[in-house]
Amino acid sequence: MLFGAATATHVAALVQWQSVAIAVASLTVLRMGPVALSLTGSGLDARSRLFIGWFGPRGLPSVVFALIANDALEGGPGAATVVATVATTVVLSVVGHGLTAPPLSAWLGRSARAHDPPGAPPPVPGFSP
Numbered sequence: 001m002l003f004g005a006a007t008a009t010h011v012a013a014l015v016q017w018q019s020v021a022i023a024v025a026s027l028t029v030l031r032m033g034p035v036a037l038s039l040t041g042s043g044l045d046a047r048s049r050l051f052i053g054w055f056g057p058r059g060l061p062s063v064v065f066a067l068i069a070n071d072a073l074e075g076g077p078g079a080a081t082v083v084a085t086v087a088t089t090v091v092l093s094v095v096g097h098g099l100t101a102p103p104l105s106a107w108l109g110r111s112a113r114a115h116d117p118p119g120a121p122p123p124v125p126g127f128s129p
Contacts, residue, residue: 016084023089027096031056045115051108055097062086062093 032053039049066086073079 019081019085019088020092022085023092026089027093047108047111051104054100054104062090 032050035053035056036049039052042049044052063086066083069082069086070079073082
């Protein structure tokens with residue numbers, strides 16, 4: 001709630017193209033690449049690795065790192081840029097992951113069922129992706 005209130009008061013800083021570009025890169029290439037690389041040899045198919053990369057590590061650490069950077073920069077000219085960029089990333093993450101969770105989960109479930117070997121156990125009762 002506090003993050004949302006703080007973000008709402010600094011909307012103008014969140015719409016700078018540089019912050020948006022870094023946020024988009026952070027949510028895609030900069031996060032999905034290392035996650036996909038770390039899953040090499042895991043036996044997961046490309047769909048599963050992409051899914052884990054998109055929905056993988058995120059959240060609170062970004063806010064904590066922004067607070068640490070803000071304290072270290074002691075309100076200098078770069079502090080506002082760092083905080084705005086992290087806030088932009090978190091906002092885009094909440095919106096992007098929130099909007100894509102239902103359709104991508106359903107897609108992965110359908111894809112997994114289509115590739116189940118013959119004689120695979122039935123889906124878990126009461127669970128419908």
